[in-house]
Amino acid sequence: MVAERTGSIEVRVGRIGRPHGVRGALTVALYTDEPERRFAEGQRLTDANSFRSWTVAKSHWHQGRLLLSLEGVGDRNAAEALRGVELMASTPADEAAEGPEEYWDRQLIGLGVLSAEGESVGTIVSVAHPPAQDLLEIELSGGGRTFVPFVQALVPEVDLEAGTVTLAPVEGLLDPADTSS
Known part of the structure; x- marks a missing residue:
């Protein structure tokens, strides 16, 4: 799903999986080949199916999985409530893929x-x-x-x-x- 915005578009970047630990960390199934960019600290993410949004507090790799911490999600219960949420990130509408044989x-x-x-x-x-x-x-x-x-x-x-x-x-x-x- 791609939603148009003025000068930017929203692209689907991942789906929240199960919680990891007790402090609100989330596992993420990736829909992007740029996780370091899309889940960078300070990046704004939105829920594909609602108006909810979060700011990335931290992300890192653990045993081959991306773990994500979002501002305002501080415990396992809050993380569990987000399981299955499809995450969107804003990107410039005119941005092109880097290589000649690469496509978004x-x-x-x-x-x-x-x-x-x-x-x-x-x-x-x-x-x-x-x-x-x-x-x-x-x-x-x-x-x-x-x-x-x-x-x-x-x-x-x-x-x-x-x-x-x-x-x-x-x-x-x-x-x-x-x-x-």
Whole structure:
């Protein structure tokens, strides 16, 4: 989800997990590849589903997990009450990714998806970030959705100006995902 603001946009950066310890520390499932920036001391975070907001008091890594302390969240009960909250951070609307082959989720969501032959086959509706590689969730023109690994071999072209991505000619790549389980 991306919400527009004057000169800035709100981007989803994480989801609060279980409390850690008794002093209000929170674990965070990350939706950003810039946690040191998005969860820096003094950073303002908002709840994606309400008007609540907090200021980051402290963040650090512990056994491979980001632990976050928010101002006003001082004990385990207060931390537990925030479990599941989706966190948003403000970023300049015109900010671009650093590398030539790097893209923000907000740049990809909404792009049209073309087959290798140039035929319109769907639209990117979300980007997932599991450990192995990023996945583009595509709503197919013929109905259903599928996930395509966002790697050069399968998505050889991203054209932000044209508003499209082009897929490689791979058998079964556009088969709808089975969501019956």
